[in-house]
Amino acid sequence: MQETAALFLVPTPIGNLEDITLRALRILKEVDTILAEDTRTSGKLLKHFDIRTPMHSYHAFNEHRTVEGLVKRLENERMALISDAGTPAISDPGFLLVRACLKEGIEVECLPGSTALIPALVNSGLPADRFVFEGFLPHKKGRQTRLKQLAEESRTMVLYESPHRLVKALQQLAEHLGETRLASVSRELTKLHEETQRGTLSELINYFADSTVKGEIVIVVEGKS
CATH class of the missing domain: 3.40.1010.10 (Tetrapyrrole methylase, N-terminal domain)
Structure with missing residues (x-):
């Protein structure tokens, strides 16, 4: 050096x-x-x-x-x-x-190194040749506007979310993008309790609605056809 x-x-x-x-x-x-x-x-x-x-x-x-x-x-x-x-x-x-x-x-x-978005994207099974990283959606002001814009996005979308907002975020994505849109949710990446769930937004809502979610969350959503 x-x-x-x-x-x-x-x-x-x-x-x-x-x-x-x-x-x-x-x-x-x-x-x-x-x-x-x-x-x-x-x-x-x-x-x-x-x-x-x-x-x-x-x-x-x-x-x-x-x-x-x-x-x-x-x-x-x-x-x-x-x-x-x-x-x-x-x-x-x-x-x-x-x-x-x-x-x-x-x-x-x-330096190159660890980041949560790439493992979650590749592990989602959704197209990874072209994608858009959204980070955290606005909590209040501008959130609905951003969701409407994402509804027209053709590339795979990667978002970060906190565990206590996960279900609400999935519900809002389903409302704007459609319940049948494919997605995945990854949490605790690289850790002992690492988990990735894949399915439609509706299926993911049902799965996590009855779960106690912990850890950092990465949501990957299919782009508009």
């Missing part, structure tokens, strides 16, 4: 700690500072791999006010940005810092 100042975006496992790469471990040991979404969560990961690099918090609630100071430090430091799980800036903080670094001519490098 070059000794010049730089920001490294380092993916971390979404469950199974064996999914971290050798390169990621090296970078996390060599940088001056690790920016972590939750230092308590990341602390467990670093302790497991005996990584003693200093950590600082960088999360959705402080990123706007800390970006300027971090960019100033990055003129002379090497930093790694990690999220609680997966790749930074994918439905997680990171975009603002990356944009600011590039504007100031600071080197940015993103």
Whole structure:
């Protein structure tokens, strides 16, 4: 690794700690500072791999006010940005810092690694040659508008959802896209209780309506024919 100042975006496992790469471990040991979404969560990961690099918090609630100071430090430091799980800036903080670094001519490098959307997409059995990643749908304002737009989407759609909103999200998708639209729901990917259920939106609603759902959720939905 070059000794010049730089920001490294380092993916971390979404469950199974064996999914971290050798390169990621090296970078996390060599940088001056690790920016972590939750230092308590990341602390467990670093302790497991005996990584003693200093950590600082960088999360959705402080990123706007800390970006300027971090960019100033990055003129002379090497930093790694990690999220609680997966790749930074994918439905997680990171975009603002990356944009600011590039504007100031600071080197940015993103390592390949774990992310929930690709395993869920490939495992769904739905076409994966062309797809659209929606992340989390708006909770309130703009949600209905977005669902109406998705009803006309011909590509496979990938969405993130929280467990307590899963059934409501499936019901709304069925309302706008049709109950017979094929879909899959993946949860706890790479973990002990990993599960993927496939079927029509109606079948998935019936299955999860009587279940206690836990873990991170990825919904994959067939595009319009």
